[in-house]
Amino acid sequence: MSTDALLTKLRAELGKDAVLTDADVTGSYSRDMMPLAPSGRPLAVVLPSDVEGVQAVVRACAEAKVPIVPRGAGSGLSGAANAIDGCVVLVMTKLDQIVEIDAGNRLAVVQPGVVNLDFRNAVEKHGLFYPPDPSSYDWCTIGGNLSTNAGGLCCVKYGVTTDSVLGLEVVLADGSLLKTGRRTVKGVAGYDLARLFVGSEGTLGVITQATVALKPLPQAPGTLVAGFDTTEAAGTAVARTVREGLVPSLMEIMDASSIKAAETYLRTDLGAGSDCQALLLCQSDAGGEVARRELAALEQICNDCGATMTYATDDLEEGRMLMQARRVVLTALEQYGVWLTDDVSVPRTRIAELIAGCQRISEEVGLRIAVVGHAGDGNMHPTIVYQPDDEDEFARARRAFDEILDVGLKLGGTVTGEHGVGKIKKEWLEREIGPVGMRVHRQIKQALDPENLFNPGSMFSMT
Structure with a gap:
């Protein structure tokens, strides 16, 4: 089938308004938020409104041997949703229905185009809680979260996206619809195919629906908040928190560069002092006296580990103001240039070493690197700031990005905690999992997508 014939067929199946070919329009769908990742020029962007439309697109592209790149809102930070030349970008945002909220069984059925925050707000009305909360939760979609196995600030207590997934519906390479998983609390029938598709970045199939577990709405x-004059002291406090079995609902860390950027942007003083090198932000959602005891225990640990300042509050608005400093870091860094954020996880006992490594790299490349992250699970986000119109600075930013990944691996970590591999970390995936791991990945891909049409070139190549 020629490309013209493919476009004619797609318009017949979906309607002409759902098939976009104008270069300016398709260009706006060609990449996500990661500036390092390559992108190509798509043949078309298609926006089906139902599962049957997705199946029609997959079948038509299979017949024409045209690659498909699934896409959500485009908030990704790995290039996983970036177009390749001649592909069809399959945008899932019109499948935006919350199909069911079953409060009695604490689960919901949701389509991939639903915005994370809208979903959280909807289940909250039933006294329930959907835990995954990526930083872009106010505009990222559930489908993108599923495809990258997104995390967020609450992972320390509630886990990442896959920990909330009970079942999926997925369009396979031949256009058939796979229903996998369950609605029950327990279930071990067959392979856990749902977890296979979560985090697969659209390389194995197109997720069209998810059944997810919900939690009771927290208190x-x-x-x-605790300030430290060394990152080592803050890292010791994190390690001791883990060792003593405390599980706060949130435990974040900010280095000195992040603190200063946030304070300047917010025009406020976080009270940590000019010599503060690391700030821990913790929350407990256990409620009442239990939360107060948990925060008191955390405060004692921080003081024992050398905190120069601690402050606890159960005032909700005051807590939101303190957390705002963490949430605005990326925006705050735009005062100095554009940012390039990394995503590396290390054992929680090695957080301070990673921050120290980032400081060394910052000095070597001559660029600002600010580190924030989820201290409770070791997932750090070193963020490199550079001038976009300076080719030399861009090259140094790329060098810093890779050197941070190298430090993370050498500390016993992983090259991605929640952003995914995408098109920027393919060689790093191979370094991390080795030749046998890569062989198994390719065998799974070959079994489910024999023509290599689903997001080819993302995560790994087939050769």
């Missing part, structure tokens, strides 16, 4: 959180 309003209490908040603790």
